Amino acid sequence: MPDLMSALAFEDVSKAFGGVKALRGVTLSVAPGDAHALMGENGAGKSTLMKIAAGIHRPDSGRLLYKGQVLDLVAPRAALAAGIGLVHQETLLFPNLDVAENIFAGHEVRRGWFVDRRAMHARSAELLAQLHLDVDPATMVSRLSAAQQQLLQVARALAFHCEVLILDEPTTSLTDSEVDHLFAVLELLRSRGVTLIYVSHRIPEVFRLCRTVSVLRDGQHVGTWPLEGKSAHDIVRAMVGRDLETGHGQGKVGEAVRLDVRGLARHPHFRGVDVQVREGEIVGLFGLIGAGRTEVVETIFGLHRPDEGTMRVDGESFAPHAPADAIRRGVVLQPEMRQSQGLFFNLPISENLLLAREAARNGWMRQLGRERGECEALLTRWGIKAASIDVPPDSLSGGNQQKVVLAKWLATAPRVLLLDEPTKGVDVGAKHDIHHLIRQEAALGMGCLVVSSDLPELLALADRIVVLKQGRVQGEVPRGATEEDVMQLATRAEETDAA
Amino acid sequence: GGSAPDPAAPKMLRFAVIPKALDIPVFNYARIGAERKAKELGNIEVIWRAPESADQLRQKEVLESFISQRVDGIAISCTNGDFLAPVIDKAIAAGIPVITWDADAPTSQRMAYYGVDDFKAGQRLATEALTALGNKGKVALMTSLGAYNLQRRLDGVNDILKQQPGITIVETFDVKEDIVRAGEVIATATNRYPDLDAWISVGGWPIMTRNALEPVDTARTRVFSFDTIPPAPELLKAGKVHTLVGQKYFGWGSEAVRLLAEIKAGRMPPQKIIDSGVDVVNRANVDQYLTEWNKLERGQ
Amino acid sequence: MSVATLATPRSRWANLLRTRELSTLFILLAEIAFFAWYLWPDGGGRHPFVNAENGLLILKYSAIYGIAAVGASMVIISGGVDLAPGAVIALTTVILGHQYLESQWSLPASILAGLGVGVLAGGLSAALVVLVRLPPFIATLGVMGITRGLAYIVTEGRFFDVSARIPPKWAPLGVPLDWIAPIVMVVLMVVFHLFMRHVQAGRAVFAVGGNETAARYTGIRVGRIKTMVYVVSAVLAALSGVILVLGQGQGKADLATGYELDIIASAVIGGASLSGGRGSVIGAVLGTLIFGVLRNALPQIPGATFYDRLIVGLVVVVIVVVDQLLARRQE
């Protein structure tokens, strides 16, 4: 029965990509004016379902109802015209255009034949201000940080005045304060009657924003419930089909200093950074957007040359000219952006898993036969869901892609593991697995330095957290500290700056 | 820029001598001839210029550039005479004498042409072939599409061959001024037509190396080609080639410069078309031809 | 966000944009200045390089490349590349000549037939790129072969002597033939510059070249935009062919052989990026003038004869390198 009361409804929607059945007869409806969370493990089919609503994919079977009417979307254009907007999970921007042009691309404000640049800039400035995004509309997008780019994608969706706004994991790069700004805007939209569909793996956010939740599992609709009265536990169970123990699982920190960074500086990004990581220790590196965390770990990894400072690995001086040097010394980095920095979509998973190790190895012949066995072992060990080791990674869900990137680094048997947003866009189950694996590796004596915008994650994972603000270390908090303790360090700095 | 003027010396005359292209070997001898003649006459500077490869539009641009810098005379081998005619006329209207060499622009006002009559030369090449073949047999023709003088030669060749019922033309091959391609075409066609009686080429592509004609069994297939520059005469002596039709390569340059100097001195050439005549080189006269050639090369 | 912080980056960016074309203009002027100095006539008198006639000459020949470069640079900005312009120019001259002389069509009708070559060639390139999703390099390489091949088939190595039927001092609408090419080039440059900067479809070309997926997802009709640039490119090449055959008097299959690489190089010198998303129509036209000045001035330097190719190669490298270094400085 079509639900006449729904803003958007999917009826028995199926979609397959080659052999992969992404959606298997999903029936689901979203009430008008609702803030509806869509949850599920990585690869459950959330993005696919949302892309169908945005006219990017066409379902193989089933149909889409919009305000009770059957809607046949032939192109993204048609969805936008109907009032359905989507903030994509991936970064989809024009690096060669400025912020205003990115917001209005394809929908420019016109005066007669000509594009009205002034009007677009003014309107962009408003949208950016709403999101507290402090960038000039004339800035080139290639100059924005990952977090700024993510907010910009939201700003673009806001410009369309949609009736249904879908946000597919819009906060993976954001810290709490940016999330606050974003939620304020979303609350405002909802109060104006806009229907929101919110895809996220961050359960607290879902409770904050949404009223209803739908859960997908393996391309099928598990159920839809009001969030009122539900617990995080319930949702996880619905998603994963089992309980996850939330153990802190403290490892034992050794005495030897694995990584010793002193007075590291790279202008204008950061300066005077001191960090020590001991064997078996997991150190968190926290900071607000643009605090320079990524820059710090990339510099340690040899991607950039520091202007000042010294580094030691296991007591020996360490000054890598390139990542290859760092890898040889046992220092590896899982980069922030897995798609652009971590994966080769032209190569099978097996190559993705072993290239790093092989590039660092001195020998030059590959033993492709033996490697297969190793790759299959890695797949099993990390629980990576893939058709085989011979498919390229684009057929994997985000969480599984992330596991491939992590596995590729652990295959090099590192001594120091630098992680930049290790669970970005990863579902609770996978996140749990990843935490478990990181702890397991640390317990074997590795030193880990973890950058994450997800404060609860850091609190659960790290033995202590170093807080960075505008490129300077503000202090650190020990295990057992609260979110408030950490935020205080970050905001105290902000107050002193304002003074 | 430029050379320091010596007020005592007579004014230097700057003659632009323009071949069809810089990458066609026959023109190298024309350059030698032109520069030698300039030196001999004294107050003449030769500017040797052309597009690298034959391109009639770029050649026209070069020609126009010489008009706007007001050189004292222009001698040109036209990639396409009709195409250049209006610009040649423009030069003459601007007071710059123009003569053509090797490849004419008959529809222009050019003051003289020095070279062969391409149509007749083609006829001659074909006649030599007919004689050797006894007016019958299978022949393959070789040209490069694009240049007008080659087209005229080809027309001349065809004019003669088509009158002979005993002659079959198996194909006219276009080698695109590429000697590697010429070699490939010769090899392929030799394989395709093992009973071929003759090759007739209106340009020198087959005879610029020993290698291009290597697959040809000269006992079966005879080769007739335009151009006699080295190593062609040696190929002839070695029996790889039957008859060559040569042109006045050094003369192209030296006559061109001489004619321009004469015109500058107020003496118009007695006739517009100065047929340089061709050198028909065959087994009988090749040694004599080589002696002559060596003299020319040494500048005697 | 204060007004002050707002002003700085915007005007800096605006500067950059302007600078990119200005820097090409600057290189062109420096080149002209160099040759003006180098070729200064010893005894005074008429300057062989700096004179009105020579200026017109440079413009007239550069326009053959320049008109095509307007379209080719749009293709490059869209993230593609067009290897067909040279062949399209040739086929246009041939078809125009054939219709005018052999089929006895009127001149306007023959011109339309010539432009039709552009529509068809561009349509074919677009179909291969958009529908069959061939990489542009290979699609337009194929179209180049097909187009030039047809020109040879029609002419069989001969040519159509259009000059025979066009009066030598012919001046359509009172404009001397020599002036037409430069005027058309400048008008097209301005029109398409405005189009690319201020019209939605023009902006979309930049978007498509910058991130095709993002363009598709934001509702830009990527297929149409690509079709547009390939058709514009081929039609402008055909227009260049029309002007060539009218101005030079011949329709011939081997005309403009290899010019595609010069045209692409001009666009790149003028600031276009072959990875798409960046470039300028004005820059591309200025790029063709940089080469045009070289082609004009080098024959005026006696010893330079065999150095042309080297000089052109060096100029390409030096300009792009300097440009790259300047761009890095500015960052």
Add this chain to the structure above:
Amino acid sequence: MSVATLATPRSRWANLLRTRELSTLFILLAEIAFFAWYLWPDGGGRHPFVNAENGLLILKYSAIYGIAAVGASMVIISGGVDLAPGAVIALTTVILGHQYLESQWSLPASILAGLGVGVLAGGLSAALVVLVRLPPFIATLGVMGITRGLAYIVTEGRFFDVSARIPPKWAPLGVPLDWIAPIVMVVLMVVFHLFMRHVQAGRAVFAVGGNETAARYTGIRVGRIKTMVYVVSAVLAALSGVILVLGQGQGKADLATGYELDIIASAVIGGASLSGGRGSVIGAVLGTLIFGVLRNALPQIPGATFYDRLIVGLVVVVIVVVDQLLARRQE
């Protein structure tokens, strides 16, 4: 994940890989079959196309392209493109000829000098791409101009008649000269195929072409890999030049003009993607054979003279289109 599900996709992927080269081989065989049928001698007797001698002929001339295509396809796989091979071939023939004839060097020394051209040209391309970070198209376009320019400067329009000093039936190491080019081509094809599949540096070429940023973050020395492919490409072009000058007997500045486009087209026909990350050395060589068969067979068809450009253009398009459609089917 059961062993069963594992097996199916693995062999499918492996198949795909193999198919890509097999499909090029299939096209080549189909082409040969077509001409074998079309050129079947009416009265029986010796087949003009299918005979050992003709096969050798095709191989010998294709090898000029094929040897260079081995390197050029590696550049394409790395995400770049090399426009210089034709010019490098030419400069090599010229330098070898010059050293051998004018400077009276020994033949081996002259050959080394010729190969030196490759090292220098490749080094320059690599420097421009890696250090100055020029887009490969423009960097190698510049190197193409510089290289060919030098060839013109050295020869001044003349040529070096190496045939004068190499005996016509010369057979180094007992191998007839005609056999050398095909043998070298096949050996290089096998060696570099193995290199690209089984050697770490070869795998890295695919990684760099697939995602350069990720390659850098993976610890691959991107600069070295790129330097390697440009140098290999130019050195193999030079090797092709050496074989050309020995086989054809001439060192000349205009040799191999425009061959770069044929070489690139061959690599693409053989499965290389110009956006990098995909391609095959074997495929590229098979691609040159596809063109080689055309160059050989078309002159055997009476009347085809004016049609050959069209046919080559059509073949490029048809092969790549068919290939694209097959690939989509398989998905």
